[in-house]
């Protein structure tokens with residue numbers, strides 16, 4: 001809450017911001033702020049000029065994926081406490097993989113696709129949005145918008161008013177019966193405009209006046225394309241998401257949401273979470289060095305500029321606070337590094353699992369027919385429940401010793417270690433912060449820096465504890481004349497405590513981290 005000094009020894013509380021907007025740029029590395037922001041930028045560049053910029057913000061846990069990233073940012077806690085330990089984990093009781101926002105008890109709204117069977121019911125801690133709702137006795141609105149369902153749903157927690165995500169089969173924005181039984185009229189109208197059809201008619205071309213090397217054997221191709229070079233012509237809605245058009249479509253829906261839901265005009269602060277998923281899809285497919293990622297950010301900058309200009313027109317100074325960050329970074333394409341002599345590569349995970357299984361079978365004298373692993377997901381080995389508890393304990397110790405002898409494996413930890421008191425080493429503390437015994441594996445393996453998980457030959461990924469995955473931008477922008485650079489290391493879990501103190505609402509239930517003093521100083525200064 002902003003405090004104003006009025007005369008002698010007399011403080012009153014001014015109105016807090018009426019609308020909080022969080023923008024996550026999925027997979028945005030911190031160095032992109034330097035790489036892609038030019039002198040004429042009115043999007044990211046405007047945020048840098050008018051905002052408080054934390055240049056050294058990190059995700060403090062393993063694994064750095066989209067589901068855990070959004071949940072950690074908005075709960076102010078790590079996966080060990082909010083429960084979103086991965087995008088997909090092995091659900092031991094069911095004997096199958098569980099998607100983080102899967103919910104078989106709800107039905108799709110706006111579609112008949114199973115993509116509508118989603119909710120935040122696996123989330124164990126409250127988010128800032130939940131606390132805003134609670135503090136206002138549920139009279140305010142909290143909305144989540146993203147092409148990806150998990151990125152729309154997790155930020156607004158379990159009391160969210162409405163999450164909207166995209167059904168790429170139909171080219172429509174959808175929700176689930178967790179939120180409502182039918183789409184709001186404004187979303188029906190938005191869908192009826194058929195923006196995705198218009199966007200599909202325009203090829204993705206490299207912006208004029210920009211040249212870059214577009215031929216690389218390490219880039220993947222769009223579905224239905226055979227070459228990774230410009231121009232790209234997406235042929236269906238799924239392919240459209242792998243282009244800058246996905247960002248435009250998301251921000252356009254966000255603008256309609258602000259207008260139609262009268263966000264920022266209610267009795268207490270409203271909350272809007274926007275997550276831009278296309279930068280992640282383009283990063284995975286083409287890699288962090290590609291022309292495509294460069295051009296996507298150039299076009300995103302223009303879309304953000306329009307969005308900020310819209311906010312400036314609609315709201316008075318002090319009415320909106322906005323922050324922009326990412327849910328994780330991304331590894332440089334390993335082959336690009338390896339060519340220059342760096343230690344980097346793609347870890348052959350299928351082969352690792354097969355060799356680990358053969359080793360344990362021999363060491364523990366298990367018959368050929370006995371299943372050893374139920375799953376190997378997210379660098380987590382889950383033992384088959386056909387092994388007895390004693391066999392699993394023995395297997396965990398032997399597997400750890402064996403893993404530590406493998407090339408480019410840096411660490412391995414067992415269930416017993418991770419569920420115990422822990423230690424303060426960089427690797428252990430981060431793995432433990434992302435470990436929930438009921439959902440995580442029996443043994444976790446950590447690869448050396450530069451080594452990414454995966455058996456595929458192109459593009460890149462994220463998930464590790466190394467800085468290329470943990471280091472993200474964090475910029476605060478509040479329609480106020482702030483500009484400040486902070487280089488001290490900070491954690492993503494400091495974002496929501498800061499907002500809770502600013503807005504005068506309770507801390508989210510597991511948000512035990514410290515607030516960011518520079519933001520509160522600016523917010524509370526007269």
Ligand SMILES: [Zn+2]
Nearest residue numbers: 026027066327
């Ligand atoms: Zn992500």
